[in-house]
Every structure is written in C-alpha cells, then in structure tokens.
Amino acid sequence: MRVSTRGEYGVRAMFDLALNFGKGPIALKTIAERQMVSESYLEQLMAELRKAGLVHSKRGAQGGYELADRPVNVSIGEIIRVLEGPITPVDCLDTDTERGPYCGTPERCVLRNFWRELQDSMTQVLDNTTLEDLRQDAYRLEVAE
Amino acid sequence: MRVSTRGEYGVRAMFDLALNFGKGPIALKTIAERQMVSESYLEQLMAELRKAGLVHSKRGAQGGYELADRPVNVSIGEIIRVLEGPITPVDCLDTDTERGPYCGTPERCVLRNFWRELQDSMTQVLDNTTLEDLRQDAYRLEVAE
C-alpha cells in the first residue's frame, strides 16, 4: 500500500517546478539538490514525465525543465500514473491491461466491489488535488510565519 | 499503489472463513482450493494471521482454521496490516517505525499533509469495512439470483 520512491520523488520534483512556475527552465541539478534526491535517478523520472507531456525541457546551457501546463491543470494522480502505472489496489480492477476484469466465482465479485471502493477513495484524493493546491498550501505556510 | 498477493490472498481466506463462520474449523486445503491459492503459500499467511490473533487453529484430523472473533469485529484494515504492514503511502507518515516523522524543509510538510490525506481516505475504507459487511454483500448477491 505504498507509493515507491519513483512516485514520491516525481511528485517532489513537480511540486518544485510548480513553486518556480514562470521563472523559465529549472536545471535538474537544482531540483535534485533542493529535493535531496539522486540526480541521475531523478533524470530518468523526468524523462518519463517529459515523454508523457507533463514537463517541457530545454537542453544546453541555461536549460532545464518546466511544467508543460499551469499548476492548476496538473493533478497528483497524473504524475503518479506516469511513474507508477494505473492506480489499482488489485489486478482484477485493471481493465486497461490484460489482467482481466472478471475473477471466477460470484462471491469473489463481493471482494472486487470492495477493492473498487478503495480505489475510488484513493483516486478521489489523487485526482482532485492539483499542484496549484499544494502551491497555495506552501504559500499559506510561508505567510503564517 | 497495490496490495500484494499476501494481502489479497489473506483477505480472500478470511472472507472464506467468514462465510463459514460457526461451522467449526475449516482445513487449509479447503480454503486454498476454494480460493484458488497455493496451499503452502497460504499456510505461511495463515501462520501470521494466527500469531496476530485473528484466527484460531486446530491441529490433527478434522482440524483447520476459524475466525478468532465474529466477522463484525474484524476489519479488512486489520488483515492488511498484519500481512502488509502499516498502511502508509510514504515513509514520513510512519511514526511507529524508525522512518522518522519530520522531513527537513517546511515546504516538504505540504507534501506530508497531502500524503496524510491520501492515507486517511484509504484507512477510512479499510477500517470501516468488516468481514460481516462482505458476508452480507455475498448473501444479498445470493438472494438476488
């Protein structure tokens, strides 16, 4: 029932980009240092986020990464799905891949419904929180001090 | 963001015991066959559930396992915690173990709060669903046919 470091680091990096949105590209090195994450490991994650269209990159000197869209349009769920795959507590909920939608006995569907409920409560939080929400939380935190 | 087969099989087995609650001990072999799970693998899981006090066992001929308590008193969350450990999407939420409660920068606490929200929504479902709820779902399913 855990998010791996892929998801966790990815969210940290995207949150960092959200806090610096509008300032032009941010170098991977900067993000990695600020978020205390291995640079070359994070690089791989950023490559996946780029291919998924969540960030834009600029090569060469003064290059770096920036959000492809405004923070309000990026949910945490999107980030997690790119880095961790579909949000499904158990395989039989996963209709996209070939992990099968039906599980044999009718009693088993009772369990399937339960897992679906769990899935819904997770996606509810994940898909309804955006980077903008987190950015505002951070802002409020700063003001309060 | 997945439950491993440990949790999934464990819940299946406990659900099976709930459906057969009051009928005396059920042999591991029977559960394994009904739930289509490897017998010796399930055996290890049952051992952990027994040590955690969730099931009672009886050795020898006519032996087997049965719920230690009425289905209404067993939540799915308990089962999952025994077999998968604490329900924490990320380490910094885990105050029980030595994974640390505090994460460095104040901005990071924004993320911590977010993960906490996710955790809450998960435990909400997991801890408020009991084996009795599932048993009744199964009963209703049967009646409807």
Added chain:
DNA sequence: TCATTTCCCACTAAATAGGTAGGAATTGAA
C-alpha cells in the same frame, strides 16, 4: 494405529526498487 492436518524451517527463481556510469547531442554566453 494411522490418515489427516497444522506447524516450522530452509531454500529459491524472478521481478522490482533504487540506483550508477559514461558519453553523445545541444545550446547560451564569452
């Protein structure tokens, strides 16, 4: 007595997690 059943321990193959290393390609600035 004996078939049945739990209990216990050791082992293992494959996948996943969490990285490292090195170099090619691009680009802004001096």
Added chain:
DNA sequence: TTCAATTCCTACCTATTTAGTGGGAAATGA
C-alpha cells in the same frame, strides 16, 4: 568559435521483495 552547462540515451548493477516450493516433525480424531 569555443566551451561549459545541460539534457538525452543506453547499459549496467546490487539488494530486497515477491511469490512461491519442499520436507519433515508434532498433534489429534476416528
């Protein structure tokens, strides 16, 4: 035009976790 900064790409690596298997000792009802 050169060069340092930076992304991009591929390959590789180690430890841990996952999902089991196998064998035998101990208990117990018939």
